[in-house]
Amino acid sequence: MQRRGIALFTPTIRDMMEIAQLADEAGFDSLWNGEFFNRNGLVTLAAVATCTQRAKIATGIAYAYMRNPVLNATGAMDIDELSNGRLILGLGSGTRSMNEMWYGEKFEPRSALKMKECVALIRQLWASHAGGGMKFEGDYYRLNIPAYVRPHIVRDRIPLYLAAVQKGMLRTTGEIADGLVGHPLYSRKYIAEFIRPNIEAGAKRAGRNPEDIDLTTLLITAVSHDREQALRDAKNQIAFYASVKSYEGILNLHGWEEQKRTIWEHFKTFNLPKMAAAVTDDMVEQIAIAGTPEECREQIEKWKDVVDLPILYTPTAGVKADRVRENHRLIVETFGQ
Numbered sequence: 055m056q057r058r059g060i061a062l063f064t065p066t067i068r069d070m071m072e073i074a075q076l077a078d079e080a081g082f083d084s085l086w087n088g089e090f091f092n093r094n095g096l097v098t099l100a101a102v103a104t105c106t107q108r109a110k111i112a113t114g115i116a117y118a119y120m121r122n123p124v125l126n127a128t129g130a131m132d133i134d135e136l137s138n139g140r141l142i143l144g145l146g147s148g149t150r151s152m153n154e155m156w157y158g159e160k161f162e163p164r165s166a167l168k169m170k171e172c173v174a175l176i177r178q179l180w181a182s183h184a185g186g187g188m189k190f191e192g193d194y195y196r197l198n199i200p201a202y203v204r205p206h207i208v209r210d211r212i213p214l215y216l217a218a219v220q221k222g223m224l225r226t227t228g229e230i231a232d233g234l235v236g237h238p239l240y241s242r243k244y245i246a247e248f249i250r251p252n253i254e255a256g257a258k259r260a261g262r263n264p265e266d267i268d269l270t271t272l273l274i275t276a277v278s279h280d281r282e283q284a285l286r287d288a289k290n291q292i293a294f295y296a297s298v299k300s301y302e303g304i305l306n307l308h309g310w311e312e313q314k315r316t317i318w319e320h321f322k323t324f325n326l327p328k329m330a331a332a333v334t335d336d337m338v339e340q341i342a343i344a345g346t347p348e349e350c351r352e353q354i355e356k357w358k359d360v361v362d363l364p365i366l367y368t369p370t371a372g373v374k375a376d377r378v379r380e381n382h383r384l385i386v387e388t389f390g391q
Contacts, residue, residue, distance in 0.1 A: 056358050057083035058389050059365035061114060061272055064382060065375040067098055071105045073382045078106040080390025084142065086114035086272075086365050091156045096121075096129040103137035111137055114235050114272060114365060115146035115217045120157040123172050123195060127179035130212050131204060139208040144235040145172070146217030149300050166222035168194045173214060173230050183207045215268065219301055221252050228256025228267060236271025238367055239295040241340040242360050244304045245271065268362050274342035275366040277350050277384040286330070287381070288344035291369035292337055293329035297321040310337060326372045347388040354389070 060077045062085060064070045074085050085102055089095030095116045102111050111133070116126060126145065134141040147153075147169060153161040162168045171192045182188045183204035190197040215233035218224040227234050234253060236245070250269070257264040274291050276284040296305060296317045305314045316332035338344055343353040357364050366389060368381040 055391070057363045059084040059086050059112070059270065059363055060382075060385055060389075061365050061367040062087045062098075062102065062382070063368055063370050063378070065378055067101055069379055069382070070098060071101055073386065074102045074106050074109075074111075076383070076386045077390070078109045080386050082109050082386075082390065083363065084110040084112050084365070086112045086144070088114050089116060091152075096126075096133065099141075100133050100136055103133050103140070106137075106140075110140050110142055112142035112215070113144045114215075114270075115144045117148050117152075117157075118145040118169060118172050119147060119153060119161075120159055123175040124179065124197070127176040128204075130176070131180065131183075131207055134208045134212055135206065142213045142215055142233070143176075144215040144217065144233075145169075146235065147223065149298065162194070166226040169216065169223065169226055170230060171195060173216075176214065177211070180207070180210050180212060183210060213268075215270070220303070221248075224249060224252035225256030225259065228253040228258075228262070228264065229260040231267065233268030233270060236269070236361065236365075237295070237301065238272040238274050238291065239301050239304050239341060240271045241304060241308065242356065243340060244307055245269075245360050248303070248307065270363040270365055271357075271361045272367040273354075273357065273361075273364040274344075274369060275350065275381075275385055276342065276344040276369050277347055277381055277388050279346060281345050281349065283377075284344040284346070284350075285335075285338065287369040287373050287377070288338050288342040289330040289333040290326060290372040291367075292333045292341055293317055293326065294371035296333070297329065308337075308340065310334075313337065330372070347384065350388055 060082050062070045087099050095113045130143045147165045150161040153159045171194050175190050185203035188199040188202035213232040215235045216227040216231040217235040218227045254264040276287040278284040313332045317329045320328040343350050366385045
């Protein structure tokens with residue numbers, strides 16, 4: 055059976071720990087969380103590390119620029135130690151508005167170049183744990199820590215994945231990362247016609263085998279015994295992400311321009327019901343899986359040869375907390391071994 059991960063986007067950290075334990079026991083390959091302006095991804099993943107035993111744990115994603123590379127590198131080492139070597143560090147740049155409006159950080163227009171330097175610095179920090187100081191001179195980061203040493207480290211090379219949607223960051227991922235954290239708005243067509251070719255181009259530029267890069271995607275997954283409820287949840291989440299203009303290339307590839315314009319128009323007043331009403335069934339079919347447990351088990355087969363690892367992602371936009379909890383549990387029950 056194909057590896058499967060689960061995204062832990064629960065209402066509370068206690069919920070997250072509970073679902074993580076269930077998924078760990080149910081045989082999921084990996085447990086992923088993220089962060090937003092209202093939640094710290096490294097803190098919550100540390101909680102997951104302490105209550106699980108077997109599955110890999112991963113940030114999907116941690117912000118690369120809002121938290122500087124030293125804090126991301128040392129935070130990763132801390133969680134890797136807590137989990138006894140089970141961490142994947144997934145990093146993403148975030149959009150310009152997220153960087154500047156949410157965190158007050160300047161966004162570099164050539165983000166892919168900054169990401170290369172950020173990754174190189176993080177890996178140098180991991181490799182320099184034995185002591186002798188740490189010095190780094192780059193275009194974006196300059197560090198001098200004469201006393202740098204890490205008393206204990208589980209691994210000096212933690213797997214590092216990157217999130218990407220546009221060509222530049224995709225090629226950078228192929229060039230330097232161990233894997234890709236796919237965006238929830240990815241469609242199967244977008245992965246086949248845009249994601250894979252650019253990952254391969256980046257890998258070849260660096261003399262790497264593209265098959266060595268773990269291709270994942272956060273797959274919007276709405277499971278319910280009420281099929282219409284599942285469909286509504288999936289459409290809410292798709293509409294939420296489709297409101298971001300940085301991701302319009304995915305919609306344009308399918309000819310979903312009319313849906314896009316309607317979503318953007320209603321996003322001005324954040325009228326999520328009207329935004330979701332513009333999401334068509336064929337959008338759900340290409341981007342998500344939604345339906346009863348039996349239907350979802352059938353639908354996930356369409357993704358088997360598309361990505362190496364689907365990370366099953368519960369819709370939260372416009373969805374009540376109890377339903378979010380229920381969906382997480384149903385994902386574990388439906389897709390656990």
